[in-house]
Every structure is written in structure tokens, then in C-alpha cells.
Amino acid sequence: MEFYVISLLNSLVFGMLLFMLSSGLTLIFGMMGVLNFAHASFYMLGAYFAFQISQFAGFWTALVIAPILIGLLGAAVERFGLRTVHKHGHVAELLFTFGLAFMIEELILLIWGRVALNYQVPSSLDFTIFRLFESDFPVYRLFMLAISVFIFVVLYLLLTKTRTGIIIQASLTHPEGVGMLGHNVPRIFMLVFGGGSALAGLAGVIGGNYLMTSPSMAILLGPIVFVVIVIGGMGSLTGALIASLLIATLQTFAVGYDYSLIDLLAVFNIELGPEPWFPDLWRIKVENTGPLLPYLLMVIMLILRPKGIMGERES
Amino acid sequence: MLKRYGVWIAAALILVILPQIFDSGFAITMLSEMCIAIIFALSYNMLLGQGGMLSFGHAVFYGFGGFISIHAINVVNDGGVPIPLELIPLVGGLAGFIFAIPLGYISTKKAGTTFALISLGLVELVVACVLLFPSFFGGEEGVSGDRMLEFSLTGVGFGSGIEVFYLIAFWLIVTSALMYLQTQTPLGRMANAVRDNPERAPFVGYNIHLVRFFQFSLSGFFAGIAGGLLAINYEIVNSEMIGAAASGHVLLMTYIGGVGHFFGPILGAILYTFLHLTLVNITMAGQIYLGVLFIVIILWAPNGMAGIIMVHRPLWQAGLIRGLLPHYLVALAAGLVVFFGAMILVEINYHLSLSIEPDNPIRLFGVEFKANSWPPWIVSIGLILVGFFLLRPIMKNIRLKWDELTREMQKGKFA
Amino acid sequence: MKLKNMLLFLLGTVVCLVFSNSAFSADPIRIAYIDPLSGAFGDVGDAGHKHFKFMADKINSEGGVLGGIQLEIVPFDNKISAKESLVQLKHAIDQGIRFITQGNGSSVAGALIEAVKKHNKRNPDKTVLYFNYAAVTPAFTQEKCDFWHFRFDAHVDMKMQAITDAIKKTPSINKVYLIDQDYVFGHAVSAAAKKMLKEKRPDIEIVGDTFHPIGKVKDFSPYVAKIKKSGAQAVITGNWGADMSLLGKSVKESGLDAAFYTFYAGGLGTPSTMGSAMNGLRQVTEWHDNLSVEEDRPGDAEFRMSYNEKFGEGGKVPWYYGRIRTMMEMLVKAFNKAGSADPKAVAYAMEGMEHTTYYGKVVMGAKDHQLLQPLYISRFTKTDGKMVKYDRENTGFGPTTEAKTQTMDTATPSSCNMKRP
Known part of the structure; x- marks a missing residue:
């Protein structure tokens, strides 16, 4: 029981962090059709910026300033980079973000060095809020959860209740049509790209000290974010939310089971010989498949239902 | 006659002469790696350039060809099947081909971004499997072998790097000629048509899924040959050959060279391999120069070096x-x-x-x-x-x- | 005219670029340092490079080897890739370098052992000698042992020997959990732990044996929840790098109260990412920061300080590889004993060599080329200015010795059957 409750809480926290990262990406992908490889790099930049700012002005200032800076940076990247390559097609755009991710990592190495940063949870949030069964539940997790839920609510309201939000939603499905109506589509693109980057930056600010801040943090989290937006369906916030929670739960709970195929066979009273074919296959446990499951899910989803859970159209 | 075959003869001559001029161990290694990279990049261009399929997982077939080849070498050394070393790359090619059939069938159902995402997912799956199946992939250490086999068609022992280079050069000429000829076949032409206009191609009676599928499998075959050659050259194959990084390298070199022309990937592979191997010993900032080169090409020369030349x-x-x-x-x-x-x-x-x-x-x-x-x-x-x-x-x-x-x-x- | 000048300039530049790095004088003895200097593991390789450079400078200032010949460390970046390492090995050999050293990654070490072996067989007049300072797969000095390879780090089984000895002496532990990375090294750690615990403390129950994907887990709290569920009093882990830091952080957050026996809690960069989560973790090493206090060796404290000032960014990236010091000191001895810089002669001189370090005698195995050295289990606690005087990576937490395994007790049965030239 204890294991289930704690795992459920953990997957909620991690899932919401994933959601914050993927919400921006899914909007960018949905609107512009660009698979933004640099998205996780903005997440990394967020953590590094936050570390630097918190050295001078404390965590709370960093929490506000860093995402704004990242958002401006993202908008600039869209304006001066992506827009230039747009005319060469999607492949060029995608490769541009690929190159950008590469350059951001190099620059981070250059400025902050190769060693992981000592970016820690602020002491005002470094205590245990309650004890659950035998385990402590740190307040910082609750704080992360609160921020990400807040972001989801704000985003949802923004997209459904404001004029800009409605235009964004319209250009998700009918980008040409929105342009025809006289809206400045490139500017909306810039806005969404900047906003999405800012969200990734915010995820970096609160995720960097919870996990770790090092030059490899983008590569560590990058691929999984793609999985989230594919499964959720691109352009869909609700989809991204469901997929984030789904993947976090899947990965968290897979850890708890150490059954292997040998155990399955044992149910049917079959025993393997001493030297079976594919010796590795039989001893793989459920807990080992954690990293595999999201990708398996993604490939299956792409083949059977390329729209994703909540998506409206294919790429 | 001379006009038609002149390029190929000249290329063969250059390949014969080059290692005589640059004969240090490092230079030979670099030349060998360049030739392998050319085959790999050409095979990748069968997807990206000819078929318009952007794959993030091409190294899967390259790596698989490498693993099967090194296992084949070990089987020969253990007295299993007598295969001469000269034909080991063919084993790698067949492995790549066979592996590409199921994966290709699944992923070529879609094109565009969906295809790219499927390839991304598949490569992560395969990488995860490498660690789950250590008895085949050798875990972190990989699988190593000794290329000095008893069986040889030519009587060469392949102990020294230069002998291996000539073997690689021979395969380079054969495979690039084959890949060039493939662009002239109806399949090669149809791949272009499917790339340019996937709506119209079915109306002229072609199954676009099948065209992409055949193109994909053939490309897996040539990637497997490249992998087999790499296995022979380094006598070790490990998970880094099959992963996303290797796929990224081939994408970069092909794109820098230019996807629109047959010789583009060749230029790209030569330049990229040269920079990749030499910059690291000259400067600490090698990665940043490569990155800038790549971004400059994307921003201002989307058809790559070949595009600049052909203009x-x-x-x-x-x-x-x-x-x-x-x-x-x-x-x-x-x-x-x-x-x-x-x-x-x-x-x-x-x-x-x-x-x-x-x-x-x-x-x-x-x-x-x-x-x-x-x-x-x-x-x-x-x-x-x-x-x-x-x-x-x-x-x-x-x-x-x-x-x-x-x-x-x-x-x-x-x- | 203008064009000609420009072409000449261009040519000059290229020539400069190509040759600027290759040394022309053959006077110093060069040692190729082949390790990652860029990319995700660049920090670790960079720190190792600094250790070697520091030692080489020290030796040179004390008069070098063979009566005045200087040592030079030549770095080669292998990006922690086996293939890239082989290319760099060729490069080093081309430049006339006959000694190489490497440490990060058993995949790289395995490839280098094979490559050096083949190279020496095919080029007996240009042999190369390989010193391994950190790759710990036991097989390298057992069934895969080779004459041209020497290891200065204790391998997995030896370190596990030290850990299980410590557990043996702690009767309160009767449930042990194993958590390791899912690859060769992690499996070796788990297998060694199970085997040795069974021999030494048959009453101990192994309540968990988990393998998690290497470098992929972002949040270890589910694993910690599982450890908690098992009721283990002690955990043994071979995790390193990010996998160690993240595990440590989750342990601290959940308030899990178990003794953690780790291989690499103090590994370079790990303490600074863990911060206060360091508290209470144990590590097994051949050297640690407070040994100089415990064994009353002010000279060693001074050595550590001078390194930290010169290369350690004031203690942020401090001295870590005690064995690099041992290795370089033994290398000097071997050169002088052999009387030449011929790799074969040096190798024979190194075999069976005994050497006295700050913390006792160490022996290079004559049969398997494995260094035997004392191993310490130390626990991280808050610095108190007395016994825990020095901290690790400016975290405020420093190691203090809990148990010591003597040199000869670290030996494990060897299955090495070496062919000698």
C-alpha cells in the first residue's frame, strides 16, 4: 500500500514536470510543424540561468526572471533563425533546431564548464511537509506540483478565454485560414515559440535543483518529451497532460515489479532448460523495461493512431 | 566511353595512390574511415535525398551489419563456416537488409514527420535492447574479433592497415557504382516521384508504400556493408555504433555535403570525417566549428556543398x-x-x-x-x-x- | 601578386594548424592520456588530465627520470568512445608515443587492451604499454589479462571484498539491498556482492537486486520507495555520476534510513550535485581527504592543498585519484630500474614491484599486473575541524574512515594465464 501511494505521488510530480516541458513543444509542433530539438536545451538553459541569478538575487527572483529571459531568447531564435530557414522546408527547420541544440550545449560548456553545478533547493523550501507511512514527503515536491498545476490552469484559460488564445487555437488547425483572415501568423508563431521556450525554462528553474543541473540534462530528458507530444497528440494541451502523467506512471510503476518471462512460464508449469535460446530474453524483468516502454508506446501509437490520444490531425 | 567511365576510373586511381602518399597509421585510419563514411552517407541519401525520408535511426542497420559481421568473423575463427574476409561485408549487408525488412515495412507506411518520429522511437528501442541483450551485443564492452582469418580469396593477411584500406576501397567502388546505378532504375526514379508528389504517384499506378519500402530495405543493405567494413577496420563493434549519435553523424555529413546530388554525400563524408578526426587534436573547440559549419549551411546553403558547386x-x-x-x-x-x-x-x-x-x-x-x-x-x-x-x-x-x-x-x- | 601571397598565407596556416600540436623534439618521455576531454564525461577526463599533469610537473621539478629526462603528458580526446580511442591510439603511436594511460569506461579499456595486444603482436619493434588507472572490470587482470596492460585501481571484486568485510563486522545488518546500473559493471558489482555475502554472512538476506537503465533515470524516488518497502538496513551500489547523485538526492528526500555502501559517492562532481545528501553515505577508495589527519601525515595534506590550489579551483574539483600518484611514482621507479624507456623493459621492471606510499606498502602483481593497495571504507559527515577536517568539493561534508582492508587482504583468486614476450 505504502509503495503504491508514494509511487502515485511521485509519478504525479514527475508527470507534471514533464507536462510543463511538453506543453510548449506541443503547441509549437502543432502550429508550425517543427519538431523542435532545441526545446530541452531551453530547459537546460533555464536551470543554468536560474543558478546564476540565484547567486545574486536569490531563488525567488530567478523563478521569475529566468523564464522571461529564456522566452525572449526563444522569440529571438524564431525571429532570426527559424524564419530564415522556413522557406527551405521542414527538414531544414528541424535540422536548424538540431544544430541549435548542439551549439547551446557547447556554449554552456564554455561558460559554466563541464562539471555539474551545485544548484540546490532553496533552504526556505528544504524541509519535510508530512510523513506518509514511513516516508518523508519534501515540501519542494508539493511546490513543484503547485506551480505546474497553476501553469496548466493559466494556459488552459489563456487558450480558451482570450482572443489571442483563440487565434492560436485556430492556427493550430488552419494556419493558412488564419493568415487569410488578416492575422499576423508569423508574429503568433514568434509568440508561441517564445512562450513555449519560457515554459521549458521554468521547468528548468524548478527541475534543475530537484534533479540535477549538468550539461547532459537536455539529452537526458529530450527524447522523452517527444514521446509525450506524440502520444498526447500534437497541439493538444489536454493530450500532453494525459500523456505526461501516463508515461510518468508507467515508468514509476514498472520499477516495482521484478517478474520476468521465467515467472510467466512458471505459471504454466513450464521450465526452461539450462541453456535456452536467447538466454537474455527470459531473464528480463518488468523493472528493466522502464526506459523501453515509452518508445514502444510511441511507435505503436504512430503506426496505429498517428494523431495521438487527443490530436486533431496528422503531421 | 572514357567520358562515361572516366570519373570512376579516376576515383579508383586516387584510391590506389592516396595511401601511398599519406602512409602514417593515423592517415590510413582516417582514409579508411572516410571511405566507410562515404558508403554509409550514400546509403543514407537513398532515404533522405532520393526518397525524401528523414530518418534519425539509420545507424541501426549500420550497427546491426557491424555486429553480425564481427560475430561472423568470430564464427570463422572458431572453425565454423569458412567465409573469406573479403566477403564479410556482404554478410553485414545481408544482415542490414534482413533487419531493414520488418522495420522498413512498419515505418514506411508513413512519410514526413511521422516517419521521422517512428525512426526516432525505433532507434531508442534498439538502443535499449542493446543493453537488455548482452550475450549478442556484448553489453558496454561490445564484441571484438581478429580479422586475420585463415581464409582469404586474395591471399592477403589483412594484418596491416593498408591492406584493410584497399579492401574498403574495393567495396567503396563496388557499392557506390551499384548505388549510382540504382538511381537510374525505375525504382530509383519512382522514389523521386514519391518524394516530390506522394498524392499523384498512386494515380500513375504505383504503390507508394512499396516504393518507399524497397528503397528503405536497399538502403539498409548498403548501410550494413558499411557497418561490416567498420567492424573489419576496428575489429570491435559496440553500442555506440548503433545509437542515436551515429545516426546524427550520418545525417550531418549527408546534409553538409548536399542531398540533391549523388556526389553530395561523398563530399560531406570526406569533409566531415576529416574535420571530426583532426579538429579534436588541434583545438578544444572542434565541436563548435562543426556546429557553426552546419548552421551556416542550413541557413545559407540548404543544398549543401554539392548545391553550391552545381549552381x-x-x-x-x-x-x-x-x-x-x-x-x-x-x-x-x-x-x-x-x-x-x-x-x-x-x-x-x-x-x-x-x-x-x-x-x-x-x-x-x-x-x-x-x-x-x-x-x-x-x-x-x-x-x-x-x-x-x-x-x-x-x-x-x-x-x-x-x-x-x-x-x-x-x-x-x-x- | 596579391593572390599568390594570399595562397601562401593560406598554405602556411594549414601547415601551422596541422603541425602545431606535434612535438618535434623527442627528448621527453611522452605518455598519451586517452580519455574524454569533451562531451558529457569531459569533466571527469579533464580532472584526470590535471592529476597526471600535476604529477608529471612534480616529477620533472624533482629531476625527471633516467637521470634528467622529463615526462610529458599528451592529452587525446576519445569522447569516451571505443572507436574514437582506437583512432587516437593510432595517432599517438604515429607520434612515437609508447606509453598510454586511460581510465574511463570499461568499454574503452577493453578495446584498448585488445588493440594494444594486436598492435604489439603485429609490430614487435614498436611496442606500446598501457596503464589503466580506473577501469575496474575484474576480467582485465583475470581471464582477459595481458602482458602489456597494468591496472592501478582495485577492481570490482577487490572493492566488494572491502565492503563485505565491513558488513561482516556489523551484526545489526541482516537485510541487504543491491541497486546497480544495468550493464557489465553493474552486473559485476551485484554478482560479487551476492557471492561474497553468502560466504561471509550466510544469515544475511538479499532483499532486492535491482538493475536500472544507466544514465536514463531522472527520478530515483520509485526505486527508493522499493528499497524502503524491502526493509533493508544496508544498500550496496556501484552507481556513479548522475545515477549516484540522483539516487543520493532521492534517499535524502524520502528520509530512508539505511547504510549506503557505494563505490563512487565521492566520485568527481558527484558530491557537488548532491550537496547535503552526501551526509552518511559510505564509499570505498584507496585514498580520501582526511587520511592525512587520521594517519597523521601532514605532507599529504600539503600535497592535496597544493593540487587544489593549482588545478582544483580552490577545492571545487579537488584531488581524487590517490592511485594516480602511486602510479606515477611507481612509473618513475620502473623507468629507473629498467634503465631505458623501452616499453618491454619497463613492463618487466614494473612486474612485482613494491612501493611505499603514504598509507603503506603497495605491490604490483607479478602474475596478473593488478596493483594491490590498502582500501578504506569511509563515511561522509559534517566537517568538525578535528578528525573530519577537510570536506569534499566544498560541500561541507568530508569522509572519515570506518574500516581499512590491508594490502594483502584485498587480493582475490586470480585466473590470469599470461603469455610473455
């Missing part, structure tokens, strides 16, 4: 290229000024930030100076600014001259 072909044939030459040389000079400025800036920054003794002086082109003093900063930023302001009018002139020459050329045509 000049009509002018060359019309004999008008001489008119551009002086302008290009001036632009080159200005470009070099910017480049040197930027390079000094990058080097001093890397020196200060990442070198082992930042206070020691730095050496560039035989000049020694302190990186944490102000003159190099001023010089480098000055060079960048000067070069930049020189470059702008020069580029404008080139554009004007270009238009002028194009008009002249068209006039010549009508006259």
Missing part, C-alpha cells in the same frame, strides 16, 4: 565563370578575416574556460600571447567587424555580377 555548372559550361573568380577571391579574403577574428575569439574563450592551465600563454599560428589580456580580444572583435563590413558590399557585388553573367549566358543561348 555554377551552367556558368562553367558557358565559359563565363572567369568573370566571377576575382569577386570570389575578394569575398574569400574578407570571409577569412571574419573567420580568423571569430576563431581567435573562440580559442581564447576555450582556453580561459576549459584549458588545463588558463594562465599559460596560448599559441595560435606560432604567435604566443596571453588569453586573459585585452589585445587579443580587441584584435579578434576588430577583425570580425572589419571583415563583416567588407563582406556586405562584396556580397552585393557578387550578386550583381551573377545576374549580369546569367543574362549574358541566356543571351548567348538565344543568339
Whole structure:
């Protein structure tokens, strides 16, 4: 029981962090059709910026300033980079973000060095809020959860209740049509790209000290974010939310089971010989498949239902 | 006759002569790796260039070919099946081909971004499997073997690097000729049609899924050959050969070379391998130069190096290229000024930030100076600014001259 | 004229670029340091490079080897890739370098052992000698042992020997949990732990044996929840790098109260990412920061300080590889004993060599080329200015010795059957 409750809480926290990262990406992908490889790099930049700012002005200032800076940076990247390559097609755009991710990592190495940063949870949030069964539940997790839920609510309201939000939603499905109506589509693109980057930056600010801040943090989290937006369906916030929670739960709970195929066979009273074919296959446990499951899910989803859970159209 | 086969004969001659000139162990390794990279990049271009399929997982077939080849070498050494070393790459190719059939069938149902995402997912799946099945993939250490087999068609022992190079060169000629011929077959042509207009192709009676599928499997075959050659060259195959990084490299080199022309990936593979292997020993900032090169190509030369060359072909044939030459040389000079400025800036920054003794002086082109003093900063930023302001009018002139020459050329045509 | 000058300039530049790095004088003895200097593991390789450079400078200032010949460390970046390492090995051999050293990654070490072996067989006049300072797969000095390879780090089984000895002496532990990375090294750790615990403390129950994907887990709290569920009093882990830091952080957050026996809690960069989560973790090493206090060796404290000042960014990236010091000191001895810089002669001189370090005698195995050295289990606690005087990576937490395994007790049965030239 204890294991289930704690795992459920953990997957909620991690899932919401994933959601914050993927919400921006899914909007960018949905609107512009660009698979933004640099998205996780903005997440990394967020953590590094936050570390630097918190050295001078404390965590709370960093929490506000860093995402704004990242958002401006993202908008600039869209304006001066992506827009230039747009005319060469999607492949060029995608490769541009690929190159950008590469350059951001190099620059981070250059400025902050190769060693992981000592970016820690602020002491005002470094205590245990309650004890659950035998385990402590740190307040910082609750704080992360609160921020990400807040972001989801704000985003949802923004997209459904404001004029800009409605235009964004319209250009998700009918980008040409929105342009025809006289809206400045490139500017909306810039806005969404900047906003999405800012969200990734915010995820970096609160995720960097919870996990770790090092030059490899983008590569560590990058691929999984793609999985989230594919499964959720691109352009869909609700989809991204469901997929984030789904993947976090899947990965968290897979850890708890150490059954292997040998155990399955044992149910049917079959025993393997001493030297079976594919010796590795039989001893793989459920807990080992954690990293595999999201990708398996993604490939299956792409083949059977390329729209994703909540998506409206294919790429 | 000579015109048709001249290029191939010249290429073969160059391959024979090169290792005689550059005969150090490192040079031979680099030449071998270049040849392998060419095969791999050409096979990748069968997907990206010919078929319009952007794959992030092409190294899966390359790596799989490598693993099967090294296992084949070990089986031969254990007295299993007598396969001569010369034919081991073919084993790798078949492995790549067979592996590409199921994966290709699944992923080629879709095109565009969906295809790219499927390839991304598949490569992560395969990488995860590498660690789950250590008895085949050898875990982290990989699988190693000894290429000096008892069986040999030619009687060569393949102990030295140069003998291996000639084997690789032979396979390079054979496979690139085959891949070139493939572009001329109906399948190769249909792949282009499916790339350019997937809506219309079915109406002329072609199954676009099958066309993509055949193209994909063939490309897996050639990637497998490249993998087999790599296994022979290094006598070790491990998970890094099959992963996303290797797939990224082939994508970069193909794109830098240019996807629109057959010889593009060849140029890209040569340049990329050269930079990749040599920069690391010259400067700490090698990665950043490669990254800048890549971004510059994407922003301003989306058809790669081959694209730049082919744009000049009509002018060359019309004999008008001489008119551009002086302008290009001036632009080159200005470009070099910017480049040197930027390079000094990058080097001093890397020196200060990442070198082992930042206070020691730095050496560039035989000049020694302190990186944490102000003159190099001023010089480098000055060079960048000067070069930049020189470059702008020069580029404008080139554009004007270009238009002028194009008009002249068209006039010549009508006259 | 202008064009000609420019072409000449261009040519000159290229020539400069190509040759600027290759040394022309053959006077110093060069040692190729082949390790990652860029990319995700660049920090670790960079720190190792600094250790070697520091030692080489020290030896040179004390008069070098063979009566005045200097040592030079030549770095080669292998990006922690086996393939890239082989290319760099060729490069080093081309430049006439006959000694190489490497440590990060058993995949790289395995490839280098094979490559050096083949190279020496095919080029007996240009032999190369390989010193391994950190790759710990036991097989390298057992069934895969080779004459041209020497290891200066204790391998997995030896370190596990030290850990299980410590557990043996702690009767309160009767449930042990194993958590390791899912690859060769992690499996070796788990297998060694199970085997040795069964021999030494048959009453101990192994309540968990988990393998998690290497470098992929972002949040270890589910694993910690599982450890908690098992009721283990002690955990043994071979995790390193990010996998160690993240595990440590989750342990601290959940308030899990178990003794953690780790291989690499103090590994370079790990303490600074863990911060206060360091508290209470144990590590097994051949050297640690407070040994100089415990064994009353002010000279060693001074050595550590001078390194930290010169290369350690004031203690942020401090001295870590005690064995690099041992290795370089033994290398000097071997050169002088052999009387030449011929790899074969040096190798024979190194075999069976005994050497006295700050913390006792160490022996290079004559049969398997494995260094035997004392191993310490130390626990991280808050610095108190007395016994826990020095901290690790400026975290405020420093190691203090809990148990010591003597040199000869670290030996494990060897299955090495070496062919000698």
C-alpha cells in the first residue's frame, strides 16, 4: 500500500514536470510543424540561468526572471533563425533546431564548464511537509506540483478565454485560414515559440535543483518529451497532460515489479532448460523495461493512431 | 566511353595512390574511415535525398551489419563456416537488409514527420535492447574479433592497415557504382516521384508504400556493408555504433555535403570525417566549428556543398565563370578575416574556460600571447567587424555580377 | 601578386594548424592520456588530465627520470568512445608515443587492451604499454589479462571484498539491498556482492537486486520507495555520476534510513550535485581527504592543498585519484630500474614491484599486473575541524574512515594465464 501511494505521488510530480516541458513543444509542433530539438536545451538553459541569478538575487527572483529571459531568447531564435530557414522546408527547420541544440550545449560548456553545478533547493523550501507511512514527503515536491498545476490552469484559460488564445487555437488547425483572415501568423508563431521556450525554462528553474543541473540534462530528458507530444497528440494541451502523467506512471510503476518471462512460464508449469535460446530474453524483468516502454508506446501509437490520444490531425 | 567511365576510373586511381602518399597509421585510419563514411552517407541519401525520408535511426542497420559481421568473423575463427574476409561485408549487408525488412515495412507506411518520429522511437528501442541483450551485443564492452582469418580469396593477411584500406576501397567502388546505378532504375526514379508528389504517384499506378519500402530495405543493405567494413577496420563493434549519435553523424555529413546530388554525400563524408578526426587534436573547440559549419549551411546553403558547386555548372559550361573568380577571391579574403577574428575569439574563450592551465600563454599560428589580456580580444572583435563590413558590399557585388553573367549566358543561348 | 601571397598565407596556416600540436623534439618521455576531454564525461577526463599533469610537473621539478629526462603528458580526446580511442591510439603511436594511460569506461579499456595486444603482436619493434588507472572490470587482470596492460585501481571484486568485510563486522545488518546500473559493471558489482555475502554472512538476506537503465533515470524516488518497502538496513551500489547523485538526492528526500555502501559517492562532481545528501553515505577508495589527519601525515595534506590550489579551483574539483600518484611514482621507479624507456623493459621492471606510499606498502602483481593497495571504507559527515577536517568539493561534508582492508587482504583468486614476450 505504502509503495503504491508514494509511487502515485511521485509519478504525479514527475508527470507534471514533464507536462510543463511538453506543453510548449506541443503547441509549437502543432502550429508550425517543427519538431523542435532545441526545446530541452531551453530547459537546460533555464536551470543554468536560474543558478546564476540565484547567486545574486536569490531563488525567488530567478523563478521569475529566468523564464522571461529564456522566452525572449526563444522569440529571438524564431525571429532570426527559424524564419530564415522556413522557406527551405521542414527538414531544414528541424535540422536548424538540431544544430541549435548542439551549439547551446557547447556554449554552456564554455561558460559554466563541464562539471555539474551545485544548484540546490532553496533552504526556505528544504524541509519535510508530512510523513506518509514511513516516508518523508519534501515540501519542494508539493511546490513543484503547485506551480505546474497553476501553469496548466493559466494556459488552459489563456487558450480558451482570450482572443489571442483563440487565434492560436485556430492556427493550430488552419494556419493558412488564419493568415487569410488578416492575422499576423508569423508574429503568433514568434509568440508561441517564445512562450513555449519560457515554459521549458521554468521547468528548468524548478527541475534543475530537484534533479540535477549538468550539461547532459537536455539529452537526458529530450527524447522523452517527444514521446509525450506524440502520444498526447500534437497541439493538444489536454493530450500532453494525459500523456505526461501516463508515461510518468508507467515508468514509476514498472520499477516495482521484478517478474520476468521465467515467472510467466512458471505459471504454466513450464521450465526452461539450462541453456535456452536467447538466454537474455527470459531473464528480463518488468523493472528493466522502464526506459523501453515509452518508445514502444510511441511507435505503436504512430503506426496505429498517428494523431495521438487527443490530436486533431496528422503531421 | 572514357567520358562515361572516366570519373570512376579516376576515383579508383586516387584510391590506389592516396595511401601511398599519406602512409602514417593515423592517415590510413582516417582514409579508411572516410571511405566507410562515404558508403554509409550514400546509403543514407537513398532515404533522405532520393526518397525524401528523414530518418534519425539509420545507424541501426549500420550497427546491426557491424555486429553480425564481427560475430561472423568470430564464427570463422572458431572453425565454423569458412567465409573469406573479403566477403564479410556482404554478410553485414545481408544482415542490414534482413533487419531493414520488418522495420522498413512498419515505418514506411508513413512519410514526413511521422516517419521521422517512428525512426526516432525505433532507434531508442534498439538502443535499449542493446543493453537488455548482452550475450549478442556484448553489453558496454561490445564484441571484438581478429580479422586475420585463415581464409582469404586474395591471399592477403589483412594484418596491416593498408591492406584493410584497399579492401574498403574495393567495396567503396563496388557499392557506390551499384548505388549510382540504382538511381537510374525505375525504382530509383519512382522514389523521386514519391518524394516530390506522394498524392499523384498512386494515380500513375504505383504503390507508394512499396516504393518507399524497397528503397528503405536497399538502403539498409548498403548501410550494413558499411557497418561490416567498420567492424573489419576496428575489429570491435559496440553500442555506440548503433545509437542515436551515429545516426546524427550520418545525417550531418549527408546534409553538409548536399542531398540533391549523388556526389553530395561523398563530399560531406570526406569533409566531415576529416574535420571530426583532426579538429579534436588541434583545438578544444572542434565541436563548435562543426556546429557553426552546419548552421551556416542550413541557413545559407540548404543544398549543401554539392548545391553550391552545381549552381555554377551552367556558368562553367558557358565559359563565363572567369568573370566571377576575382569577386570570389575578394569575398574569400574578407570571409577569412571574419573567420580568423571569430576563431581567435573562440580559442581564447576555450582556453580561459576549459584549458588545463588558463594562465599559460596560448599559441595560435606560432604567435604566443596571453588569453586573459585585452589585445587579443580587441584584435579578434576588430577583425570580425572589419571583415563583416567588407563582406556586405562584396556580397552585393557578387550578386550583381551573377545576374549580369546569367543574362549574358541566356543571351548567348538565344543568339 | 596579391593572390599568390594570399595562397601562401593560406598554405602556411594549414601547415601551422596541422603541425602545431606535434612535438618535434623527442627528448621527453611522452605518455598519451586517452580519455574524454569533451562531451558529457569531459569533466571527469579533464580532472584526470590535471592529476597526471600535476604529477608529471612534480616529477620533472624533482629531476625527471633516467637521470634528467622529463615526462610529458599528451592529452587525446576519445569522447569516451571505443572507436574514437582506437583512432587516437593510432595517432599517438604515429607520434612515437609508447606509453598510454586511460581510465574511463570499461568499454574503452577493453578495446584498448585488445588493440594494444594486436598492435604489439603485429609490430614487435614498436611496442606500446598501457596503464589503466580506473577501469575496474575484474576480467582485465583475470581471464582477459595481458602482458602489456597494468591496472592501478582495485577492481570490482577487490572493492566488494572491502565492503563485505565491513558488513561482516556489523551484526545489526541482516537485510541487504543491491541497486546497480544495468550493464557489465553493474552486473559485476551485484554478482560479487551476492557471492561474497553468502560466504561471509550466510544469515544475511538479499532483499532486492535491482538493475536500472544507466544514465536514463531522472527520478530515483520509485526505486527508493522499493528499497524502503524491502526493509533493508544496508544498500550496496556501484552507481556513479548522475545515477549516484540522483539516487543520493532521492534517499535524502524520502528520509530512508539505511547504510549506503557505494563505490563512487565521492566520485568527481558527484558530491557537488548532491550537496547535503552526501551526509552518511559510505564509499570505498584507496585514498580520501582526511587520511592525512587520521594517519597523521601532514605532507599529504600539503600535497592535496597544493593540487587544489593549482588545478582544483580552490577545492571545487579537488584531488581524487590517490592511485594516480602511486602510479606515477611507481612509473618513475620502473623507468629507473629498467634503465631505458623501452616499453618491454619497463613492463618487466614494473612486474612485482613494491612501493611505499603514504598509507603503506603497495605491490604490483607479478602474475596478473593488478596493483594491490590498502582500501578504506569511509563515511561522509559534517566537517568538525578535528578528525573530519577537510570536506569534499566544498560541500561541507568530508569522509572519515570506518574500516581499512590491508594490502594483502584485498587480493582475490586470480585466473590470469599470461603469455610473455
